[in-house]
Amino acid sequence: MHIEIDEISKAFGTTAALHPVSLSIPSGALVALLGPSGSGKTTLLRILGGLEFPSSGRVLFDGHDATGLSVQERRAGFVFQSYALFRHMTVFENIAYGLRARPRAVRPPKAEITRRVTKLLELIQLPDIGPRYPSQLSGGQRQRVALARALAIEPRMLLLDEPFGALDAKVRKELRSGLREIHDETGLTTIFVTHDQDEAMELADFVVVMSMGRIEQIGKPQDIRARPATEFVREFISG
């Protein structure tokens, strides 16, 4: 799905989290929002997911105005920073949640839900953990379950907030390629937020560098490396 961000701004009280920003994300792209904390990248991601509403500006999905769509209507697969798995549900129930929450008319039958959850568990290469609880999983496993849960609703896009933030370096590397594979397999437009420039450069087709609620530069990783547009970008990617 093509995503168009048109002059979006967001203010919390009197502080501006986002100055008007515009961004066009082609269908099927894997995009990184890169910046230090407080740069507005998470706010932008939450606006796309419908968890936050912009103070001004529009969001267009495939050319249609989606600014007023509720979080449920967005159908965005959202992976939260601390994964936000439902702690009182098993992994199976976590992944099945979105399917079971559908209105009766469009809810898949029980056998179909089981089939799809099983398939997703295979996709994340953890076929046997269905009956376990989130507290019994490692950080990397939790992250993958969160990804499977987001994919279960057949989302129109995938939004990930610091997906590898809480993991150690080795697991981080593994999951990076895991995300790349899943993205290539599903073809979903995928946007992830990170403050780690290596992660952004290695994984993304496009990198959006942000600072203080503004977009500093948009470009392919090698272009940003070769020709940083501003002093901030130069310093941020060298540091």
Add this chain to the structure above:
Amino acid sequence: MSDTNLAPPRFRSAIEEPRPARWVLIAIVVLGLGVLLFAPLIAVFAEALSKGWGAAVASLGNRDARAAIRLTLTIAAISVPLNAAFGIAAAWFITKFDFRGKAFLITLIDLPFSVSPVVAGLCIVLMFGANSVLGGWLVASGYPIVFALPGIVLATVFVTFPFVARELIPIMIEQGRAEEEAALTLGASGARTFLTVTLPNIRWALLYGVLLCNARAMGEFGAVAVVSGKIRGQTASIPITIEMLYNEYLSVAAFSLAALLAMLGLVTLLLKTVLELRHADQIAATYHR
């Protein structure tokens, strides 16, 4: 001399006190519990049974005592669900939304703890008594509040208001909003999110708050004493009846009823302990990730 004969050296854990200090601390706790908790409890039961089982049971069986028990159970049955609902709503509001005046609202919830129940009772009498505009109209319409069940329930609800909310607010703050947000992005409605995510996550704190609220609702004296008018057999709850019986030197009757009230509290605690033991792993999973 060989080293193998030596006993392994005993190291004291860093947070362990020396032996005499431990004994003193333990003695203070046991003494305190004994004097303040167990002795009075035993005294109540001893006094109730001083004329034998028969007299105690008979005193509970008379008309006024039965009316008092029925009234107290009715009060609890109405005010506990009301306060559970209020408490959940208030905690939800405070922890899941940002708005101006949040700190003020939290203070307001604690108000019943800082205001004497007698004052609360008097406020209700002033508001709804026959001498006030509202109360006069209500009495004329045949719905008296003061000296009747509605007033007693109102007073009890006020006094026990903070219990559920106070239990829920800290745990809901700690759990944050992420799980609710996750449910919403997965397509769940607000109501479904509340029922399938929020409520299961707070159920143990909720249960604890409800049990405390229940114990206090059954035992409330001050506020109820003011609004009830202490009409024997009609508006006298168990605590009020105990006081009246005691003042009339009917000590077996008074202590039998007191023992019953204590029993209701003990059963509540027992229930809580049993539930905690049975679901220990779930509770651990809810509180520590």
